[in-house]
Amino acid sequence: MNTYAQVFQGTAFTSQSPKEIKVLKDHLFCIDENGVIAKILAPIDIAYNDVLKEYENTDAFHRINEGTYILPGFIDLHVHAPQWIQAGTALDIPLNDWLNTYTFPTEAKFADVDFATKVYADVVDTLLANGTTTALYFATIHKEASIVLAKTCAEKGQRGLVGKVVMDDPEQTPSFYKDADTKTALADTEEFIVAVKELGKSTKQGVYPVVTPRFIPSCTDEALRGLGELAKKYDTHIQSHCSESDWAHGYVQERFGKNDAQALNDFGLLQDKSVMAHSNFLTDEDAQLFADTGSAIAHCPVSNAYFANSVIPIARFMAMGVEIGLGSDISGGFSPSLYDNTRQAVISSRMLEDGVDSSLPATTRGVPNSRITLNEAFYLVTAGGGESLSLPIGRLEVGFAWDAQMIDTRTANARLPIYEVDKKEIDIFEKIIYLARPENIREVWVQGEKVHTR
Numbered sequence: 001m002n003t004y005a006q007v008f009q010g011t012a013f014t015s016q017s018p019k020e021i022k023v024l025k026d027h028l029f030c031i032d033e034n035g036v037i038a039k040i041l042a043p044i045d046i047a048y049n050d051v052l053k054e055y056e057n058t059d060a061f062h063r064i065n066e067g068t069y070i071l072p073g074f075i076d077l078h079v080h081a082p083q084w085i086q087a088g089t090a091l092d093i094p095l096n097d098w099l100n101t102y103t104f105p106t107e108a109k110f111a112d113v114d115f116a117t118k119v120y121a122d123v124v125d126t127l128l129a130n131g132t133t134t135a136l137y138f139a140t141i142h143k144e145a146s147i148v149l150a151k152t153c154a155e156k157g158q159r160g161l162v163g164k165v166v167m168d169d170p171e172q173t174p175s176f177y178k179d180a181d182t183k184t185a186l187a188d189t190e191e192f193i194v195a196v197k198e199l200g201k202s203t204k205q206g207v208y209p210v211v212t213p214r215f216i217p218s219c220t221d222e223a224l225r226g227l228g229e230l231a232k233k234y235d236t237h238i239q240s241h242c243s244e245s246d247w248a249h250g251y252v253q254e255r256f257g258k259n260d261a262q263a264l265n266d267f268g269l270l271q272d273k274s275v276m277a278h279s280n281f282l283t284d285e286d287a288q289l290f291a292d293t294g295s296a297i298a299h300c301p302v303s304n305a306y307f308a309n310s311v312i313p314i315a316r317f318m319a320m321g322v323e324i325g326l327g328s329d330i331s332g333g334f335s336p337s338l339y340d341n342t343r344q345a346v347i348s349s350r351m352l353e354d355g356v357d358s359s360l361p362a363t364t365r366g367v368p369n370s371r372i373t374l375n376e377a378f379y380l381v382t383a384g385g386g387e388s389l390s391l392p393i394g395r396l397e398v399g400f401a402w403d404a405q406m407i408d409t410r411t412a413n414a415r416l417p418i419y420e421v422d423k424k425e426i427d428i429f430e431k432i433i434y435l436a437r438p439e440n441i442r443e444v445w446v447q448g449e450k451v452h453t454r
């Protein structure tokens with residue numbers, strides 16, 4: 001009997017560290033029956049030819065074509081699944097107006113479970129086709145429809161972490177879109193957690209419930225405290241928005257006399273499995289609290305350009321040891337592609353470093369040492385996402401899940417400009433990250449199962 005469920009032969013790129021990419025040229029990736037990488041062999045390894053001989057004429061063997069490269073699947077740390085129906089629209093007003101005018105009416109539509117079923121199938125398919133193998137989702141306040149999102153991930157093979165959103169503060173939430181009251185919000189959340197934990201047991205890739213206070217402005221103290229307790233009781237992930245815009249940041253300071261990070265921590269909402277979206281306005285003290293509690297930042301660079309009123313000092317927070325990954329933030333971010341967000345993470349950091357007001361002298365225009373490299377942005381969208389979620393994903397390494405995307409650089413009508421001069425694989429890596437489109441993503445695998453083919 002074969003030792004491995006699958007063996008892939010090809011050239012792959014994975015992060016060695018935030019600054020370095022490891023090129024695994026013509027390696028063999030041996031995957032066990034749980035979809036975990038059991039062994040990686042280089043052509044110089046003694047066992048390479050034995051394994052090749054044993055598998056190459058079997059159904060378990062996958063030779064990756066020349067011109068196609070293997071990347072780890074991408075990890076989206078912040079995506080509002082229901083907002084997919086308004087992606088690319090209505091990005092012309094500030095966050096609080098946008099929520100009230102467009103977003104809350106959009107999300108209210110998901111009381112209709114049939115509608116939710118249709119849209120959620122489309123979102124999960126779209127993200128998989130864009131190479132996103134794991135997604136941390138906000139659903140809506142509706143328990144049933146939120147369970148539908150978790151079931152959709154389970155059926156389609158995506159590793160989904162899903163939250164039923166809590167919004168119980170009548171002062172800050174519209175009457176047509178709010179939890180009935182605090183008690184109901186907490187009871188629905190608990191029932192949701194139990195149902196999704198049960199569902200997760202029947203999946204190979206894992207589907208997880210997430211405690212999800214929308215953000216401090218939409219929740220009462222009692223709900224925030226209760227959610228912290230539920231997360232502890234069931235050992236779940238936690239997600240929310242933190243210090244996103246001038247308005248959101250200022251609101252929390254006014255209500256509590258402290259910043260979001262400290263307030264969230266007081267309610268038991270900052271812990272190792274917490275992921276806080278945006279977090280643009282963290283002070284160094286707040287960032288240290290994130291590092292100390294193991295809480296992560298979901299950096300959403302496309303969305304931030306519209307709603308955050310600032311560029312997050314991501315290099316500074318990386319240097320402080322905060323766990324960080326990337327999020328599309330559909331639909332504050334218009335794009336379902338984490339390639340777009342990886343590119344924007346680099347671009348925004350460069351603009352922060354150089355500054356944006358050309359009337360100022362170059363010496364005072366920007367914030368020194370703010371840029372991140374493409375390698376670092378790639379780290380965030382892969383390994384950093386895995387660390388943020390405390391899951392063994394995001395790297396092509398032994399013991400990690402086989403979550404992978406096969407990038408065909410020669411796809412008709414989407415051919416990447418790779419010529420004989422590209423002698424170094426790392427140049428090809430950079431071209432893939434900057435230029436690849438969904439057309440180039442020929443296969444996507446999650447936990448050893450093929451979940452998308454093009």
Ligand SMILES: O=c1[nH]c(=O)c2nc[nH]c2[nH]1
Pocket residue numbers: 080095099103214215241244303307329332
């Ligand atoms: O970008 C955002 N999208 C949202 O849906 C949201 N809710 C609170 N704060 C938010 N920010």
